[in-house]
Amino acid sequence: MNPRIIHGDCREKLSLIESNTIDLIVTSPPYADARRTTYGGIHPDEYVSWFLPIAAELDRVIKPTGSFILNIEERVVNAERHTYVLELILAMKKQGWLWTEEYIWHKKNSYPGKWPNRFRDSWERLLHFNRQKKFCMYQESVMVPMGNWAEHRLTKLSQTDKIRDVSNVGSGFGKNISNWVGREKAYPTNVLHMATECSNREHSAVFPEQLPSWFIKLFTQLGDIVLDPFVGSGTTLVAARKLHRKSIGIEIKFDYCMQAEARLD
Numbered sequence: 001m002n003p004r005i006i007h008g009d010c011r012e013k014l015s016l017i018e019s020n021t022i023d024l025i026v027t028s029p030p031y032a033d034a035r036r037t038t039y040g041g042i043h044p045d046e047y048v049s050w051f052l053p054i055a056a057e058l059d060r061v062i063k064p065t066g067s068f069i070l071n072i073e074e075r076v077v078n079a080e081r082h083t084y085v086l087e088l089i090l091a092m093k094k095q096g097w098l099w100t101e102e103y104i105w106h107k108k109n110s111y112p113g114k115w116p117n118r119f120r121d122s123w124e125r126l127l128h129f130n131r132q133k134k135f136c137m138y139q140e141s142v143m144v145p146m147g148n149w150a151e152h153r154l155t156k157l158s159q160t161d162k163i164r165d166v167s168n169v170g171s172g173f174g175k176n177i178s179n180w181v182g183r184e185k186a187y188p189t190n191v192l193h194m195a196t197e198c199s200n201r202e203h204s205a206v207f208p209e210q211l212p213s214w215f216i217k218l219f220t221q222l223g224d225i226v227l228d229p230f231v232g233s234g235t236t237l238v239a240a241r242k243l244h245r246k247s248i249g250i251e252i253k254f255d256y257c258m259q260a261e262a263r264l265d
Contacts, residue, residue, distance in 0.1 A: 003237040003247040003264055007257045010229035010250040014057035017248065022062045023136065023224035026212045026236050028071035029054075032084055044075055044082040048091050054229065055092055061227065065136045067219045068097070068129040071105070071207065079117055085125065092129060100135075101128040101190060105211060109195040126192070126215075141217040143185040154181050213239040220245055234260025 006013045029051065032044040042050050058068060072088075074081045089099055103126035113120030154177070161177035180186065194208050212235060216226055222244050228236035231249030233256055240247035241264065251257045 003234075003241055003249060005231065005234070005237070005257050005260055005264075006248065006250045007252075007254055008250065009252050011054055011057070013250045014054070014061060014229060017061045017227070019060050020063050021225060022227045022248075023066050023245075024216060024219045025058055025062060025066070025068040025227045025229070026071075026215050027069070027228045027230045028207055028232075029230045031073050032075045032082065044077055044084045047084040048088050051088060052091055052095065055095055055097070058227075058229065059096065059131065062131060064131050065134065066131070067100075067135055067137075067215075069103075069215045069219075070127040070129065071124060071211075072127065073121070073124045076115075076118070089127065096131070097129040098131070098133065099127065100130045102126070103128065104191045105207075106191055106193045107196045108193045126211075135219075136221075137219055138221065139187060139218070142188055142214060144188050146180070146184060146186050150180065150183075153177070157181070207235060209235050209239050212236040213243060216240055216243050216245060231260055232256055234263045238263055 006016065030042060032042050032047045062068060072085055074083075074085050076082070093099055105124045105126055107122050107124070110120065110122035157178055164176045192211070192214060194210055196208060212226075212228075216239055220226060220243075224245050226236060226240040226245050226247045227249075228247070229250045231237060231251045234249060237247045237249050237260060249260060251260065
């Protein structure tokens with residue numbers, strides 16, 4: 001179950017992976033015009049055309065029941081947010097991907113900052129794409145403790161709490177509060193509160209290990225295959241190994257391949 005690290009450009013090296021073999025793709029490619037000293041930078045206006053061929057190869061290698069998690073963030077150009085992330089979503093939909101969900105990574109240890117017309121971002125997008133509507137998802141694996149609210153809210157239930165109470169705003173949604181009595185865990189929301197990686201591990205953009213771990217638990221089982229085509233310092237592969245999943249990483253920078261190998265060793 002040793003991870004496999006491939007040195008090279010994923011636009012070329014993805015061809016080495018057999019079709020319909022990957023259960024989960026978790027990756028964070030270089031953002032537009034970011035990490036210039038590391039990856040050269042891709043202009044926001046060119047980002048979609050740069051990424052679409054990669055997305056096509058990812059569409060080929062992933063299983064029909066697999067998931068693709070893309071960690072990406074907008075860039076600010078001429079004092080406004082560029083639309084390349086939104087453009088990429090629409091382009092991938094035209095390519096045949098289903099944009100199933102969007103998770104938000106809240107960087108709970110983000111420090112303050114401002115610019116003339118905005119404040120510092122303390123969040124990043126995690127876009128969830130699929131090939132089909134039915135895919136593997138193991139929601140119980142990421143359940144969280146009920147929290148202190150349950151001790152007070154569930155102690156004295158009204159008659160309304162004991163039935164499926166339809167929303168007063170006419171949304172069609174309803175809830176039965178009594179369903180949560182006696183439960184120790186609840187399902188999480190799509191906002192992930194995780195600190196950033198404090199040590200850069202000699203890499204310019206390292207995300208915390210618990211980030212890929214969360215998605216690996218949610219979308220895979222023991223022995224499944226996880227792919228990161230921009231593996232960097234190997235965080236995704238480390239997380240996969242600890243959770244007893246197989247993994248493949250592709251990285252264009254040879255030094256980062258060596259760092260990833262060292263971490264795994």
